[in-house]
Amino acid sequence: MEAQLRPYRIGDAQQIAGLWNRCLPADTITRHIFEEKVLLDPNFDLPGCTVAERDGRAVGFAHALVRRTGLPWGFESLLEQDREVGWIFALFVDEAHRRRGIGSALLARALDFLRERGAKEVVLFDYAPNYLLSGVDTEAYPGAREFFESHGFEVGGESMGMGIDLTSFRVPAAAEEIERDLAREGIVVERFRRDYLLPTLAFLRDSFPEWLSLFTDKLHRGDEPDEIVIARREEQVVGYCQHRYGRHVERTGPFGVKAELRNKKIGTLMLYRLLARMSQKGFKFGWFAQTGERQRNYYQRMGYRVLRTQLRMTKRL
Numbered sequence: 001m002e003a004q005l006r007p008y009r010i011g012d013a014q015q016i017a018g019l020w021n022r023c024l025p026a027d028t029i030t031r032h033i034f035e036e037k038v039l040l041d042p043n044f045d046l047p048g049c050t051v052a053e054r055d056g057r058a059v060g061f062a063h064a065l066v067r068r069t070g071l072p073w074g075f076e077s078l079l080e081q082d083r084e085v086g087w088i089f090a091l092f093v094d095e096a097h098r099r100r101g102i103g104s105a106l107l108a109r110a111l112d113f114l115r116e117r118g119a120k121e122v123v124l125f126d127y128a129p130n131y132l133l134s135g136v137d138t139e140a141y142p143g144a145r146e147f148f149e150s151h152g153f154e155v156g157g158e159s160m161g162m163g164i165d166l167t168s169f170r171v172p173a174a175a176e177e178i179e180r181d182l183a184r185e186g187i188v189v190e191r192f193r194r195d196y197l198l199p200t201l202a203f204l205r206d207s208f209p210e211w212l213s214l215f216t217d218k219l220h221r222g223d224e225p226d227e228i229v230i231a232r233r234e235e236q237v238v239g240y241c242q243h244r245y246g247r248h249v250e251r252t253g254p255f256g257v258k259a260e261l262r263n264k265k266i267g268t269l270m271l272y273r274l275l276a277r278m279s280q281k282g283f284k285f286g287w288f289a290q291t292g293e294r295q296r297n298y299y300q301r302m303g304y305r306v307l308r309t310q311l312r313m314t315k316r317l
Contacts, residue, residue, distance in 0.1 A: 002054055002097070002102075003052040003053055003054040003059050003060060003097065003100075003102050003105075004052070004053055004054070005050055005051070005052055005053075005105060005106065005109055006050070006051055006053055007046055007047060007049060007050060007051070008046065008049035008050070008051055009051075012051060012058065013031050013034055014031050015057075015058045016034060016051070016058060016061050017030060017031040017033075017034045019058050019059070019060075019061060019092070019094060020034065020061070020090070020092065022094065022095070023092035023093065023094060023095070024090075024092055024133070024140075025140075026137060026140035026141075026308070027132060027133055027140075029132060033247070036130075037130045037131075037132055038063055038089065038130075041065070041130050042068075042069045042071045043065045043066065043067055043068050043069060044065065045066070045068075045113075045117070047113055048063060048064040048065050048110065048113045048114075048117075049062075049063045049064075050062045050063075050106055050109050050110065052093065052097075052102045052105070052106055054097065059093060059094040059096075059097040060092065060093040060094065060097065060102045060103065060106050061090065061091070061092060061106070062088065062090065062091040062092075062106035062107065062109065062110045063088070063089040063090050063091075063110075064086060064087065064088050064089065064110035064111075064113050064114050065086070065087055065089060065127070066082075066085070066086045066087070066114065066117040066118070066119055067079060067082045067083075067085070072129065072212075072213035072217075073212045073213045073216060074204070074205075074208075074209040074210045074211065074212030074213055075129065075209075075210060075213070076209075077209065078128075078210075083118070084118060084119060084120040084121060085119060085120075085121050085122075085123060086114035086117060086119030086121070086122050086123070086317075087122070087123050087124075087125070087126070087127040088107070088110050088114075088122060088123075088124050088125065089125065089127055089131070089132075089133075090125065090132065090133060091103065091106055091107060091110065093106070103147060104151065107151055111315075111317065114317065115317050119317055120316065120317055121314055121315070121316055121317065122153075122314060122315045122316075122317060123312075123313075123314050124136060124148060124153065124312075124313045124314070126159075126290075126312060128210065129210070129213065129214075133310075134159060134161075134289050134310055135158070135159055135290070135310025135311050135312050135313070136148065136310060136311040136313050137308055137309070137310045137311075138309075138311065139308065139309070140308065145311060145313070148313050148315075149313075151315070152315050153313040153314065153315045154313065154314060154315065155311050155312070155313055156312045156313065156314050157292075157311075158293075158309055158310065158311050158312060159290035159291060159292060159309070159310050159312065160290065160291055160292075160293075160296050160306045160307075160308070160309050160310075161287065161288065161289050161290055161306070161307045161308045161309075161310070162287065162288060162296070162299050162300075162304040162305060162306055162307055163285055163286065163287035163288075163304060163305060163307045164252075164275065164285070164286045164287070164302070164303045164304045164305070165284070165285060165303075166275060166278055166279040166283050166284055166285055166286055167279075167284050169275055169276070169279045169303065171272045171273075171275075171276050172272070175268075175269060175272050178265045178268065178269045179269060181264075181265075182231075182264065182265075182266065182269065185233070185264070186233050186234060187231055187232070187233050187261070187264075188231070188232055188233075189229065189230070189231045189239070189266065189269045189270050189273055190229070190230065190232070190273075191225060191226045191228070191229055191230075191273070192225050192226070192228035192229065192230050194219075194225065196230060196232065196235075196237055197219070199232065199235055199236060199237040200215060200228075200230060200237045200240065201215070202237070203236075203237040203238065203239075204240060207256065207258055207259065208240070208254070208256050211240070211254055211256075214242065214245065214254070215228070215240070215242070217246070218242065218244065223244055226277050226281075227242055227243050227244050228240070228241070228242045229241040229242070229255075229270045229271075229273045229274045229277075231257065231266045231269075231270055238257060238258040238261050238266070239255070239256065239257040239258065239261070239266045239267060239270055240254075240255060240256060241253070241254075241255035241267070241270040241271055241273075241274050242254070242255070242274070243274055243278055243286065245288075249283075250278075250283055250285050250286055250287060251286075251287060251288055251289070252271075252274065252275070252278075252286040252287065252288050253288045255267055255270055255271060255274075257270075268302070271302060287307065290310065
């Protein structure tokens with residue numbers, strides 16, 4: 001191996017962001033996003049952030065971490081659940097320096113770090129809530145699966161990123177019938193109003209605690225209220241749907257409904273209303289990063305199509 005491994009240090013951010021974009025062209029970032037998702041993550045741990053350097057230039061990078069804090073709000077339960085889990089957030093090598101053992105050395109360094117932090121299982125990339133990669137994309141990055149399999153990682157499933165063309169989106173006539181059926185049960189689907197701030201928090205806390213920070217972040221940023229659609233029965237919120245996930249304004253979701261009220265097409269009506277409003281405001285596309293096989297069929301009926309497929313890969317230590 002011609003390159004030397006060293007910890008991340010002051011002055012690396014711009015260089016690493018540029019290397020990231022050359023190595024991962026389907027998942028490009030900016031320096032600001034790198035700092036936000038990596039350096040400012042509350043679980044960032046400097047020994048887990050490694051640069052491969054040759055002749056003073058970064059040619060490879062790996063970032064590994066374990067969950068040491070329950071932040072942000074709603075992730076408290078994951079602290080215990082993930083106590084023996086570690087993540088490789090990213091790992092890549094400049095194309096001109098591949099097949100020289102650099103990637104293997106970066107991976108070995110990351111795995112040693114995770115063992116030292118008590119991890120018994122390693123997950124590639126899919127680290128909530130700050131993930132930038134949600135799995136191994138074999139189409140965008142040929143050879144990635146084979147590389148990780150050669151180091152003992154196994155495929156445990158797959159997820160799909162999906163998108164919808166909003167230029168031709170129309171709310172189907174069936175939505176009116178759904179709305180009438182729900183009204184007979186006292187359920188209304190409407191744009192979020194700040195009057196329902198506390199009921200929305202209560203719903204998320206009880207049903208989807210990991211979404212709490214997404215909701216509160218939108219309010220802190222001053223996002224438009226019509227970027228959120230809720231379902232309510234009188235003063236009780238029973239469903240939630242949004243677009244704009246962090247900096248990704250066209251990203252749709254998450255959306256979900258109170259468990260005992262599912263299968264009444266509440267979620268379908270919320271999503272119709274959300275997509276219609278996005279279209280009215282001039283958005284041409286809506287997308288989300290990942291869903292499973294079962295949910296894919298539902299989204300396809302709603303007009304989404306598969307944009308990419310990513311493998312979930314893990315390794316026991």
